[in-house]
Amino acid sequence: HPLVGDGVAIVLLYTTLATRSLTQHARQVQQPLDAHDLVRARQHVAWMVGRDTEHLDEGEITRATVESVAENSVDGVTAPLLFAFMGGPIGAMVYKAINTLDSTFGYKNERYLQFGWAAARLDDVANFIPARLTALMVPVAAKIIGLDGRQAWVMWQRDRQQHPSPNGGQTEAAMAGALNVRLGGENSYFGVPSCRPTMGDAQQDLCSRHIGEVIHLMWTTSALVASAAFAGWLILAR
Numbered sequence: 001h002p003l004v005g006d007g008v009a010i011v012l013l014y015t016t017l018a019t020r021s022l023t024q025h026a027r028q029v030q031q032p033l034d035a036h037d038l039v040r041a042r043q044h045v046a047w048m049v050g051r052d053t054e055h056l057d058e059g060e061i062t063r064a065t066v067e068s069v070a071e072n073s074v075d076g077v078t079a080p081l082l083f084a085f086m087g088g089p090i091g092a093m094v095y096k097a098i099n100t101l102d103s104t105f106g107y108k109n110e111r112y113l114q115f116g117w118a119a120a121r122l123d124d125v126a127n128f129i130p131a132r133l134t135a136l137m138v139p140v141a142a143k144i145i146g147l148d149g150r151q152a153w154v155m156w157q158r159d160r161q162q163h164p165s166p167n168g169g170q171t172e173a174a175m176a177g178a179l180n181v182r183l184g185g186e187n188s189y190f191g192v193p194s195c196r197p198t199m200g201d202a203q204q205d206l207c208s209r210h211i212g213e214v215i216h217l218m219w220t221t222s223a224l225v226a227s228a229a230f231a232g233w234l235i236l237a238r
Helices: 002-016 019-034 038-045 058-105 117-144 149-159 168-179 209-237
Strands: 183-189 192-199
Touching: 002 058, 019 038, 019 058, 019 209, 038 058, 058 117, 058 168, 058 183, 058 209, 117 149, 117 168, 117 209, 149 168, 149 192, 168 183, 168 192, 168 209
Parallel strands: none
Antiparallel strands: 183 192
């Protein structure tokens, strides 16, 4: 029955979108930070990132959370939305399969370097347009919710290439500008330091407040991307 098909499609689409999950995980980091409970905040941020978290201070915990929300705004929200507009629930599920392969095998280490490169490159191709469309919406979203839209545009233009991934820096640079903070820098993985270029200017010290701001920015940006995709779909459908 067509209604059954619609119901299944809605359920499948729901499973591809991580907006609510991202919000919950980020709030679980923000709440103990607000209570000055760094131990619990470190435990929760470890669920979101792959870096070592045992010795992070408030600023570094916040940076890890903001970076995770910024990057996953594309992987977990806007990219599956765009693929859904193009190919329905099947399009969204195909994208999530590509993205999951990359997050599972697309590591530059001895075990996965030769095996995971194809998944990583395919994910780069799949995210190329969604990452840039999302980044273009960030300054608009920032302006709407009272953040620094102008700085989001300036930092996106200046720093979007300052990331190991060709797509990851797009939204991170724009959101760093919107929040007036600096992202990137030194992380530690299994005790081994890893440095990457920074994005944004440190006009403000990172603190728990920025987690709430980046969540709000993610939701507003996602709504703008969905609106643009719907408008494009209506034009093509005529």
